Amino acid sequence: MIVKLSKEDYYKVNKLLVTPQEKNENVLNAVISGMNQGVVYVDQIEEPHTAIVYAVGLGYYLLGDPENGLFNSYLGNLISTQLKQESLDSCGGVWFIGNIFNESWKKTLQKVVDGRKYYVGYNVYYELVTERFKKGLEQPGHILDEDLAMVRITKELINADERLREELKEYWSSAESFTQHGLGYAILKNGKVISTCYSCCVNGDRHEAYIATFDQNMRNCGLATILGQQYIKECLERGYGVYWTTDESNEPSKRVAEKLGFDYSNRLMSFEFEF
Known part of the structure; x- marks a missing residue:
């Protein structure tokens, strides 16, 4: 399953920030700290193993275990419904831009695109x-x-x-x-x-x-x-x-x-x- 965290619980995904790049990514950490606008979804509230963090107007960050079967089974529907509507409502965005620190996430996302044409790029x-x-x-x-x-x-x-x-x-x-x-x-x-x-x-x-x-x-x-x-x-x-x-x-x-x-x-x- 995938659940939305309350803002006061965003800190619970800090343990999923393992690499220096994850710990230093400004936009991601600005959302987790509550400074900038965003939404955090996790597989479970108390001890998250996987998360997707939405930074309004800037994209999504996938964290934790990319092979979390239960999380991944709900991910496609979350993207097509909840994330799509949030993006439209908050900034008029019509694209899912998933930023991935672990390339294994690429394989997971390829399974949930549901026939859509996708692009792989890089932020510098x-x-x-x-x-x-x-x-x-x-x-x-x-x-x-x-x-x-x-x-x-x-x-x-x-x-x-x-x-x-x-x-x-x-x-x-x-x-x-x-x-x-x-x-x-x-x-x-x-x-x-x-x-x-x-x-x-x-x-x-x-x-x-x-x-x-x-x-x-x-x-x-x-x-x-x-x-x-x-x-x-x-x-x-x-x-x-x-x-x-x-x-x-x-x-x-x-x-x-x-x-x-x-x-x-x-x-x-x-x-x-x-x-």
């Missing part, structure tokens, strides 16, 4: 090299046009800007929660947010950076670099570690990460199919 992880970042600050940078302004993301800005509010609510339960635990900056044009860099999840003092540009006409204009530098600078001043994760095929995101001073760390397999 980057860690900030502080000295490289600081050297980048010394280089001549982009200058914002007169009609643009960079501001800190505040509760007032979130409440005033619908696109920013919709963006953040995929990861954070409220504007208050974000401003208390995360941080970010936005670029405004005519009072509206057109681009932003913010903490999409927080795991202790580890902040996961995310950049979104809402105005497609403003992409490739250097805004990501300007925002990223300001965001990272403040993170470092506060003593936070800064991390970056993206799909292996997302070359623009990888280029921005490297330009900001991030170095490739490792990658994680993802198993993806449409609900």
Whole structure:
């Protein structure tokens, strides 16, 4: 069987985090700690042997025993019903993106796709090299046009800007929660947010950076670099570690990460199919 854990019981899956990669995965641990939005399912409440953790807007993490027959016998139905509906309701997502630390999970998921076409990809992880970042600050940078302004993301800005509010609510339960635990900056044009860099999840003092540009006409204009530098600078001043994760095929995101001073760390397999 598969049951949903109450939020106060999420800590029970910590024992399933065995490898360094599992213990350090920011998004996964941000959900388990209750900092970011998500749902945890397990085979049994008291002593879980297998779990699936949903990080809203970011995907699923499969933990523990990939050969748990009872759990696996219910997994296909859980994905097709409960997880599908949760994804639609929470962020409009129509894809199951399962992140797997143990490749044996790939065989399990192949059995539950029920004839759907699936894809195997990788998320790539980057860690900030502080000295490289600081050297980048010394280089001549982009200058914002007169009609643009960079501001800190505040509760007032979130409440005033619908696109920013919709963006953040995929990861954070409220504007208050974000401003208390995360941080970010936005670029405004005519009072509206057109681009932003913010903490999409927080795991202790580890902040996961995310950049979104809402105005497609403003992409490739250097805004990501300007925002990223300001965001990272403040993170470092506060003593936070800064991390970056993206799909292996997302070359623009990888280029921005490297330009900001991030170095490739490792990658994680993802198993993806449409609900």
